[in-house]
Amino acid sequence: xxxxxxxxxxxxxxxxxxxxxxxxxxxxxxxxxxxxxxxxxxxxxxxxxxxxxxxxxxxxxxxxxxxxxxxxxxxxxxxxxxxxxxxxxxxxxxxxxxxxxxxxxxxxxxxxxxxxxxxxxxxxxxxxxxxxxxxxxxxxxxxxxxxxxxxxxxxxxxxxxxxxxxxxxxxxxxxxxxxxxxxxxxxxxxxxxxxxxxxxxxxxxxxxxxxxxxxxxxxxxxxxxxxxxxxxxxxxxxxxxxxxxxxxxxxxxxxxxxxxxxxxxxxxxxxxxxxxxxxxxxxxxxxxxxxxxxxxxxxxxxxxxxxxxxxxxxxxxxxxxxxxxxxxxxxxxxxxxxxxxxxxxxxxxxxxxxxxxxxxxxxxxxxxxxxxxxxxxxxxxxxxxxxxxxxxxxxxxxxxxxxxxxxxxxxxxxxxxxxxxxxxxxxxxxxxxxxxxxxxxxxxxxxxxxxxxxxxxxxxxxxxxxxxxxxxxxxxxxxxxxxxxxxxxxxxxxxxxxxxxxxxxxxxxxxxxxxxxxxxxxxxxxxxxxxxxxxxxxxxxxxxxxxxxxxxxxxxxxxxxxxxxxxxxxxxxxxxxxxxxxxxxxxxxxxxxxxxxxxxxxxxxxxxxxxxxxxxxxxxxxxxxxxxxxxxxxxxxxxxxxxxxxxxxxxxxxxxxxxxxxxxxxxxxxxxxxxxxxxxxxxxxxxxxxxxxxxxxxxxxxxxxxxxxxxxxxxxxxxxxxxxxxxxxxxxxxxxxxxxxxxx
Numbered sequence: 189x190x191x192x193x194x195x196x197x198x199x200x201x202x203x204x205x206x207x208x209x210x211x212x213x214x215x216x217x218x219x220x221x222x223x224x225x226x227x228x229x230x231x232x233x234x235x236x237x238x239x240x241x242x243x244x245x246x247x248x249x250x251x252x253x254x255x256x257x258x259x260x261x262x263x264x265x266x267x268x269x270x271x272x273x274x275x276x277x278x279x280x281x282x283x284x285x286x287x288x289x290x291x292x293x294x295x296x297x298x299x300x301x302x303x304x305x306x307x308x309x310x311x312x313x314x315x316x317x318x319x320x321x322x323x324x325x326x327x328x329x330x331x332x333x334x335x336x337x338x339x340x341x342x343x344x345x346x347x348x349x350x351x352x353x354x355x356x357x358x359x360x361x362x363x364x365x366x367x368x369x370x371x372x373x374x375x376x377x378x379x380x381x382x383x384x385x386x387x388x389x390x391x392x393x394x395x396x397x398x399x400x401x402x403x404x405x406x407x408x409x410x411x412x413x414x415x416x417x418x419x420x421x422x423x424x425x426x427x428x429x430x431x432x433x434x435x436x437x438x439x440x441x442x443x444x445x446x447x448x449x450x451x452x453x454x455x456x457x458x459x460x461x462x463x464x465x466x467x468x469x470x471x472x473x474x475x476x477x478x479x480x481x482x483x484x485x486x487x488x489x490x491x492x493x494x495x496x497x498x499x500x501x502x503x504x505x506x507x508x509x510x511x512x513x514x515x516x517x518x519x520x521x522x523x524x525x526x527x528x529x530x531x532x533x534x535x536x537x538x539x540x541x542x543x544x545x546x547x548x549x550x551x552x553x554x555x556x557x558x559x560x561x562x563x564x565x566x567x568x569x570x571x572x573x574x575x576x577x578x579x580x581x582x583x584x585x586x587x588x589x590x591x592x593x594x595x596x597x598x599x600x601x602x603x604x605x606x607x608x609x610x611x612x613x614x615x616x617x618x619x620x621x622x623x624x625x626x627x628x629x630x631x632x633x634x635x636x637x638x639x640x641x642x643x644x645x646x647x648x649x650x651x652x653x654x655x656x657x658x659x660x661x662x663x664x665x666x667x668x669x670x671x672x673x674x675x676x677x678x679x680x681x682x683x684x685x686x687x688x689x690x691x692x693x694x695x696x697x698x699x700x701x702x703x704x705x706x707x708x709x710x711x712x713x714x715x716x717x718x719x720x721x722x723x724x725x726x727x728x729x730x731x732x733x734x735x736x737x738x739x740x741x742x743x744x745x746x747x748x749x750x751x752x753x754x755x756x757x758x759x760x761x762x763x764x765x766x767x768x769x770x771x772x773x774x775x776x777x778x779x780x781x782x783x784x785x786x787x788x789x790x791x792x793x794x795x796x797x798x799x800x801x802x803x804x805x806x807x808x809x810x811x812x813x814x815x816x817x818x819x820x821x822x823x824x825x826x827x828x829x830x831x832x833x834x835x836x837x838x839x840x841x842x843x844x845x846x847x848x849x850x851x852x853x854x855x856x857x858x859x860x861x862x863x864x865x866x867x868x869x870x871x872x873x874x875x876x877x878x879x880x881x882x883x884x885x886x887x888x889x890x891x892x893x894x895x896x897x898x899x900x901x902x903x904x905x906x907x908x909x910x911x912x913x914x915x916x917x918x919x920x921x922x923x924x925x926x927x928x929x930x931x932x
Contacts, residue, residue: 204267207246208274214238215282225290227283227298228684229372232305233360235279239306240359241336243275243313248328251321251400272310279306293682293715300374304382305361308389312358315389318396319415322408348547351493351514351521352433354506356381356426358389365506370680371687381431388418433504441504442493445932448925450475450486455494459524465926466881467494467527469918472925474532474567476917478539481566483625490538491517492531494524515541516549528877536566543629552635556600557591557612562632564613565620569907571671572789572873577903578671579614582607583656585668591615591649595635604674618652666756670787673752681716690720702728717745719754723761730768739765756787760794767798767808776802789870790837796867797834801826816842827856836871840878850882861894869898873908876915885922889915 215235218224224231250267280302287293320332336359343355343363353365361382364372392415399408426432442454446464451471455464471492479485495501501523502508511522513534518541520534540562541549551558568575582588589611593599600608620628623641631640641648680686693708709725712718722745729738742762749755763778775798782795801808804826811822820842823835843853863869872895879888892915895908 203249204246204271204274207242207271208278211239211242211275211278212282215279219282219286219290223683225286226293226682226685227280227287227295227302228293228682229301229305230684231279231283231298232301233363235302236306236309237340237360239275239279239309240313240316241333243271243310244317244332244336245329246271246275247314247317248321248332251317252325252328255321255325255400268314272314275310276307293685294711297373297685297688304374304379308361308382308386309359311386311393312389315393315396318400319392319412322396322399323412346432348516350432350434351438351517351519352504352506353512354433356431358385361385366510366512369502369508369510369687370683371691372684373688377430380429384422388422433506438493438504441500442495447489447930447932448472449928450489451492452489453492453494455524456496456500458496459494461931462883463524463881464931465929466883467524468929469880469922469925470527470531471535472921473914473917474535476921477532478536478566481536481625482539482542484542486518486539486542488518490535491519492535493519493521494527495522496524498523513537515544516547528881532567533563536563539566540632543632545633551632553595554597555595555635556597556608557594558616558632558635560600560609561612561616562628564609565617568613568617569910570610570613572907574903574906575610575613575617577906578610580656580658580661581664581668582610582672583653584658584661585665587668587672591652592646594637594645594649602676604672604676606674607672610671614656615649615652618655619648665751666785666787669751670753670756670791673754686712686716686718686721690718690724693721693724697724697728697731700731702731713745717748719749719757723757726761726765730765735765735769739769753787756782756785756791759785760791763795763798764812767802767812770809772802772806772808775808793834793837793867793870797832797838800832800834816845820846820848824856831857831859831861831868831871833865833867833871837874840874844878850884854884861891863894863897866898866901866904869895869904869908873904873911876911880915880918883922885915885919889919892916 218231218234224234247268250271283298284295287295316332316335317328320328320335324331339357340359343357346352346355355363355365356378357363362378392411395411399411427434427437439454442456444455444457444459444464446453446455446468448468448471451468453464453468453471455467475486475490493505495504498508501521505512505521511520511526511530511534513520515537518538520531520538522530522534537559540559544550545552546554548554551562564570564575570578587607589603589607590599591611594615600612616628619631619641627640631637634640637645637648689708689712693705693712696702696705696708706725706728709721709728712721713725722741726738726741729735729741739762742758742765746755746758746762749758759778759782763775763782766772766775766778779795779798779802782791783799786792798808801811801822807822807826811819814822820839823832823839823842826832826835827839839853839856842848857875861868861872863872872891876888876892876895879885879891889912892908892912896905896912898908899905
């Protein structure tokens with residue numbers, strides 16, 4: 189490498205020192221912000237944006253001095269080499285230095301991100317600078333900034349006009365679309381994209397640099413023309429290469445269509461026709477509910493895109509874990525298995541576009557509290573709980589959200605997402621019940637609280653809080669911990685690295701390569717007390733028949749998760765481990781503790797089911813050791829003489845997992861069903877939903893009615909009655925819906 193004396197590098201003719209100081213300040217600032225304060229995806233992406241711009245401005249200045257002969261050609265080469273090295277080394281050293289004193293994340297993945305995402309940025313900055321320099325010498329900085337911003341914000345056009353929420357872009361390389369998917373890695377697709385970038389911008393840099401020293405205008409025109417044409421060609425062929433998703437590409441994968449009165453449902457051909465019919469009925473039921481809630485008919489059909497699984501959704505849409513709506517497109521995008529849980533919420537987002545504002549037809553100022561609040565209020569069921577009940581549990585057990593931050597969008601994302609959604613939905617529901625939907629629409633459009641409600645914002649918030657106070661809910665600390673005792677991604681240690689490593693370890697586990705999986709899980713636990721790593725580590729040891737060691741792992745880490753959402757999965761796992769070593773007394777005591785804690789419905793029936801399996805001729809051990817088929821037939825045996833209501837939700841889930849024949853499955857219910865307690869009521873609630881998904885609307889209505897007989901739980905009573913109303917509506921309307929349904 190050509191190296192100049194330090195003084196010349198920094199000061200002579202190029203003011204490099206100023207640029208380096210700016211870069212240092214920028215990267216020091218990144219160390220103060222969550223996610224960018226570690227060497228990883230966010231740090232690399234932000235530096236790629238910043239360095240593309242800074243290097244472009246630097247090289248424009250350098251080229252300008254070269255053209256005006258204030259600096260000679262040989263020095264330009266030397267300055268350029270030293271500048272490129274400094275631009276790329278400073279951010280890396282800043283991040284690594286910060287890591288020595290604070291967060292100690294492994295750097296290998298971070299270095300790969302930096303190499304693939306950030307390193308090409310200086311080349312891109314230089315190529316744009318050289319291209320601009322042959323266009324104009326008078327307004328080159330202005331033109332560079334304009335082109336930089338156009339390229340940077342092209343994803344907004346893709347986001348607006350295409351169905352995707354992921355983006356490939358030369359300036360920041362890649363955006364995954366959501367923070368819900370913590371695992372972001374340097375994929376082959378990203379490397380492939382960056383190689384295209386390097387070739388394209390490298391050629392621009394080469395020919396633009398040559399053209400600077402020639403007066404031939406036709407050569408310069410040719411370079412400009414070819415640069416533009418090549419970029420346009422790439423833009424249009426990118427869907428074929430997998431770098432973007434157009435509607436035609438999406439529909440080629442979701443290649444079947446079902447049309448109802450209010451929806452166009454796009455789905456993969458692998459889905460069963462009967463399932464699509466049930467899903468169509470759900471769509472129309474949700475529409476009828478939202479029509480009443482919002483007070484108007486939606487003016488056009490809503491497009492509903494159903495993905496076969498989370499992986500397909502990630503590949504085509506950009507997220508595995510989140511279901512999403514694009515209100516301005518009248519479109520929802522969900523995994524088909526989420527129809528009963530999130531579809532209504534996403535349709536509500538489309539419905540709210542009827543009074544939304546701006547090009548995205550959402551709340552004024554893109555306020556997430558209002559955007560999510562109205563959708564949650566319109567679909568006020570959260571994990572089989574009434575939204576107001578969950579808000580009361582949170583409020584009375586120390587999980588409070590300061591709604592005075594309602595108009596500070598950042599606060600929505602810096603706390604646990606469940607807390608933000610719950611309070612936003614519950615408060616929105618309170619406002620609508622108190623003031624009416626029309627006044628809330630005014631708030632949604634304007635963002636001005638006092639103008640919408642004619643009451644002081646602070647006073648309304650206090651009045652809402654007063655409705656949540658209930659001493660009966662102070663005893664529900666475990667339920668509150670389960671739903672809200674989680675960290676936002678912004679406060680997790682090395683979240684991207686950890687998520688990626690856990691995924692790799694889980695893949696090893698599926699392949700029965702337990703020794704490699706253990707190494708990775710142990711490595712993760714050295715930097716983060718991650719619940720998935722603890723469970724995965726212990727599961728590997730169980731598979732290797734090292735039961736005592738698995739028990740030691742759980743006992744070692746369980747105290748770190750006290751009063752968090754993850755305590756209960758560890759208690760259940762520890763109980764299972766004690767069962768595997770035939771220590772049934774300790775196992776039973778843990779199951780009883782978990783049942784008493786009752787963090788949510790699932791843990792309640794799982795812990796009680798295990799207690800019953802212990803009693804029933806020690807069926808628990810073969811149940812825990814068996815695969816899904818073994819479990820299914822053990823539970824069938826458990827129900828052979830009388831119903832074990834704790835087992836029915838599990839039976840339903842197992843039947844779904846291997847597509848059990850519906851009529852054959854229903855032969856398990858030959859005895860009279862008696863609803864006398866919560867367990868039997870909840871089982872019937874789940875069974876009625878299962879019946880609906882198999883078009884058995886008549887029996888679903890009867891079973892849903894049985895679930896309402898238990899009235900000792902206010903929260904469940906709301907859910908059971910809502911479920912019965914749905915089953916009744918579907919029973920009355922399904923014939924008309926299915927007769928008008930068109931499947932292509």
